[in-house]
Amino acid sequence: MSSIFGWFFLDVRGRIGRQEYWLGLLLTLLLVLLIGPRLEDLGLALLRPRRPTWSRDELDFALLLPKLLLVAVAGWPLVAVAGKRLHDLGLSAWWLLALPAVQVLATVSHVDRWHVAGRVLLVVIGLVPGRRGDNRFGADPRARAPSPP
Structure with a gap:
């Protein structure tokens, strides 16, 4: 079972059909939804300032690190x-x-439709x-x- 799981979520080689693709996307989305808020809470707890209030930069930084970790954890299974x-196509x-290129283009051009x-x-x-x-x-x-191949 672990070799099938590893092949499905960690290895890029081989082919899968549409049903397996949607299952993989769903499981990756569930991972993001389950782990994301907990990672944000952890980032806020670990990077809490000594003052009673947060500055905007401190808050942005405390929330950015968990998001980067989440991309690292969920990004590869998605790939x-x-x-x-x-x-298969x-x-x-x-x-x-092309996907990150489209996202960079959207950010640079400030066009939400990208x-x-x-x-x-x-x-x-x-x-x-x-x-x-x-x-x-x-x-x-x-x-x-x-x-697995």
Whole structure:
């Protein structure tokens, strides 16, 4: 069981179908929702100022560190799941670099619709059917149950 879990959430190699992709996204989202608030509480507790009040910079910093930790913990499983899904579509997982590029573009251009574009890309790769038959990334996940390469 642990090898399947490790392959699914930690390894980018192989292919998964749409159902496995949505399951992986859901589990990653649950991880973020469960751990995120607790990490923020921990950041606030550990970085509490000696004064009775917080400055804006102190508060921003105390909340930034837990968010960075959360990205580190939940980011790689998301990359692994989405990468395998892209493989099922016949695309390289390197295309995932487009997501942070879109987010940077949104931040630099101050256009909120670019933030939506990144989320839309995640939805689209979950809706488009994969290619039938084996490809350079592995066997068709519909032909057999997914297993580690």
